[in-house]
Amino acid sequence: MKNKTNIVLIGFMGSGKTSIGKMLAEKLGKRFLDTDELIRQECGMEISEIFHKFGEEYFRNKEKETVERAAAREGTVIATGGGVVLNPENMEKLRRSGIIVWLRASEEEILQRISGDASRPLASNKSESEILEIYSKRLNLYATYADIIIETSGKDKEAIAIEIIKHLKNSYSNNGKYGNIIGEFQRVRQMKVKIINGPNMNLLGLRERDIYGESTLEEINQHLEKRAREMGVLVDFFQSNSEGEIVDEIQGCIGQYDGIVINPGAYTHYSIAIRDALEAVKLPVIEVHMSNIFAREDFRRVSVTGQKASGIIAGLGETGYWLALLALKDLIEKRGREGVNEFGKN
Ligand SMILES: Nc1ncnc2c1ncn2[C@@H]1O[C@H](COP(=O)(O)OP(=O)(O)O)[C@@H](O)[C@H]1O
Ligand SMILES: O=C(O)C1=C[C@@H](OP(=O)(O)O)[C@@H](O)[C@H](O)C1
Ligand SMILES: [Mg+2]
Structure with missing residues (x-):
């Protein structure tokens, strides 16, 4: 219970x-x-x-x-x-x-x-x-x-x-x-942020290290948790390779989290379902890409999910996650001051 x-x-x-x-x-x-x-x-x-x-x-x-x-x-x-x-x-x-x-x-x-x-x-x-x-x-x-x-x-x-x-x-x-x-x-007074990573992010540190760096997702999350603690933000992590699970996780943020940092992986470029979920929850969202999606294949230049984010950070590797957290904290505080963070009113 x-x-x-x-x-x-x-x-x-x-x-x-x-x-x-x-x-x-x-x-x-x-x-x-x-x-x-x-x-x-x-x-x-x-x-x-x-x-x-x-x-x-x-x-x-x-x-x-x-x-x-x-x-x-x-x-x-x-x-x-x-x-x-x-x-x-x-x-x-x-x-x-x-x-x-x-x-x-x-x-x-x-x-x-x-x-x-x-x-x-x-x-x-x-x-x-x-x-x-x-x-x-x-x-x-x-x-x-x-x-x-x-x-x-x-x-x-x-x-x-x-x-x-x-x-x-x-x-x-x-x-x-x-x-x-x-x-x-x-405890709950602290801001709560969900960090969501999409497909293949579980292979970080193993796959294409020249593009994605040497750290594993677990290491990245540990570093991020430390940074978050210093900022007074509570973070919970989620990774999945499956679109439906990511949609469920985003929906589950309603009323439970103040904002979302998401790296939707390859779903970035075509998942209308994830895009719609981000729109539906009406929370501040920062999208993160470790690589610079604009400097790679043409198909990576489009972000359908990013259209529903408050901002996008790309190309800065692991650093992108904590920059996202910083930006998100700022956004959430601003919203709080404006008194618009009741569910259904965001
Ligand atoms: N302890 C109190 N002393 C003086 N006035 C009070 C007190 N508690 C409530 N009031 C006043 O009584 C009115 C009704 O209060 P309110 O908070 O709307 O009650 P409720 O929501 O329980 O109906 C308001 O004008 C409020 O300022
Ligand atoms: O006692 C009641 O049945 C009611 C109380 C009112 O709220 P307050 O208790 O804040 O006045 C409000 O919900 C409605 O008018 C009915
Ligand atoms: Mg009342």
Whole structure:
């Protein structure tokens, strides 16, 4: 089973999931995802409008799809909508992906924060007693699913974010009950890059050494791993001689890696399947060729895969891989700053 690396905030409307979740992610240097925000973006309308036009059931289906995608993330603070607990499937997925933190707020504070709030369709046209009735029906569910309960009443938002971090750290050092989630956060906080090598690259060091150099792929990867560590980047390696496997590997990068360095080997020149996969995942990609593909046979001058890369490095041998890593890191950081690295939005 995969380690739990997400922190999932649950609780009633107005308990602070969205606002405290953002702060928590910022303090941990982690990504933040709000399922309501994703639904809003995808539907191109406010949650209240979705309820009004299509009804609650439609919204709950959208919520279910969004939760599934959120739960596939790693190292993310996930703020849910107050009704996420109504569907056990949602909670099963979220539980597998992270620690569930219930932000508990008093009835008074909830009413104060959400009464008449037009953006919350289940609160906007309801009396205070009707809102509290929904709250009391759900309390049991929040309690059932919570790994950790954080009492928020009378505390300010920042203090609550700090308390969550302390709680998670303490529970790890005391009994390890939830695993080292903060440690996991630090780990996944690092940029993750997949290095993919295509056909015949497994023969490096043996084949055409005058063109490809003396190092084996394993040696190149070891050197690259060392460089990556110095740069604070986590790298995973993959090599295959088969087109389908490379396509699968590229697809598997969705939501798991921040970028790809690829040397597609001879597939460079004709694999539309690899080209389409690179396009589909919408991640930054640097293509590498050890030899100068423009100084060899005519058929090597075309790179169909390179058309979907952010950049191409050719002719610099092993050095090309770490130059690619440097360039990729820069690209990923820029994207992060522009806030476009949510899956589906790249
Ligand atoms: N502990 C708190 N103290 C003061 N205001 C808070 C606190 N938690 C949340 N709020 C405010 O209450 C409102 C609802 O918070 P929000 O984060 O949207 O909650 P949720 O996502 O759980 O519905 C926001 O205006 C937020 O700033
Ligand atoms: O409690 C609920 O059923 C809902 C809560 C809202 O999110 P917040 O809890 O962030 O307000 C939003 O998902 C939708 O309006 C339904
Ligand atoms: Mg919210």
